[in-house]
Amino acid sequence: MREVSFTYLQNDENRVDKYFDLFGFDSRSEFQSLIKDGNFFVNGKKEKQNYKFRENDIVKIIFPEEIKQSTEGIDVPILFENENIIVLNKPPFIAVHGAKSYSGPTLVDWLLDRGYKLSDGEDETRPGVVHRLDADTSGIIIFAKNNESHSILKRDFQEKNVSKHYFAISNGVSKSDEFTIDKPIARSKNPVKMGIVEGGRRAVSIVKRLDGNDFFTLFDVKIITGRTHQIRVHLASENLPILGDKVYGMKRERINVSRQMLHAHSIEFFEPLTREKIKIEAPIFEDMKEALKKADLSIDKTTNL
Structure with missing residues (x-):
């Protein structure tokens, strides 16, 4: 498991999930999935994907440990x-x-x-x-x-x-x-x-x-x-x-x-x-x-x- 924390320095009128690429996600849906799983926090509280940043918000994102799936039995020509x-x-x-x-x-x-x-x-x-x-x-x-x-x-x-x-x-x-x-x-x-x-x-x-x-x-x-x-x-x-x-x-x-x-x-x-x-x-x-x-x-x- 990996955590990333930072302080947001300004008020923002946009939903947080608009910035999926800034947080290292390939798509907005990937970031939304992480948020729905309860891994997005602002000022110590779990927030939803429609949250809008405020000045001096303390943000924490938890990236769950990825479990590698076996490829045994998969036939790829x-x-x-x-x-x-x-x-x-x-x-x-x-x-x-x-x-x-x-x-x-x-x-x-x-x-x-x-x-x-x-x-x-x-x-x-x-x-x-x-x-x-x-x-x-x-x-x-x-x-x-x-x-x-x-x-x-x-x-x-x-x-x-x-x-x-x-x-x-x-x-x-x-x-x-x-x-x-x-x-x-x-x-x-x-x-x-x-x-x-x-x-x-x-x-x-x-x-x-x-x-x-x-x-x-x-x-x-x-x-x-x-x-x-x-x-x-x-x-x-x-x-x-x-x-x-x-x-x-x-x-x-x-x-x-x-x-x-x-x-x-x-x-x-x-x-x-x-x-x-x-x-x-x-x-x-x-x-x-x-x-x-x-x-x-x-x-x-x-x-x-």
Whole structure:
């Protein structure tokens, strides 16, 4: 367990949870979870997330000890590996790296438990991590094994030298076989959601219809930018929300699935040190095959691109 204490030096009109990043949290929801668990104190008293700081408040935040979860029995397919990188086909329901509000197993844990040496990363919870997928999203993810590879891969992602494609099963009928969504994304008024926001960061997705019927559509989506929740937000903005998406999707769906039906199936990038061009593809998992069957969509369309 770790404690952080400090004195706030001015009155403030904003809720305390607005400052989640100042306290080392990746999201407002992470900070809110800690507060709800009774680990946020002002002047010796537990306070809520809507508290507003006053001058000379004495603040204490308790960070509970993280209990590492075992990765024994978790099967993660390795798609590619050399001395600089390892590429995995991430199963659904496993996070890429740890977070203050998450205590389950992670891909970072899975790699470290098997003796892999990874780059230092942005902090101690993210060794090797150069890009991310949501916990419920499956598919291709790259980890760096050394700091030089990490730095070059991060730059390649930032400079758009990486091509990524996803499969998405959507509720609704597409009016076009191929279209581009170019809408800015930023955090919405709801702190746990992103949205189409004027003045937000530009986000571009190229969407291709692979199969469809009167109720569902299977898309291939190429992302030109890599904003948080980009595909989920973009498709929802076109009235084509992803099947199973509990945040941006429909409240009632015609079929039941256990998670958002989104899978990173293809990536093309340069090996960080040799600069050899590499293309990797990742097959979908059984739960997505089952969802395609329920939606009466072709599984073959995910293998014959």
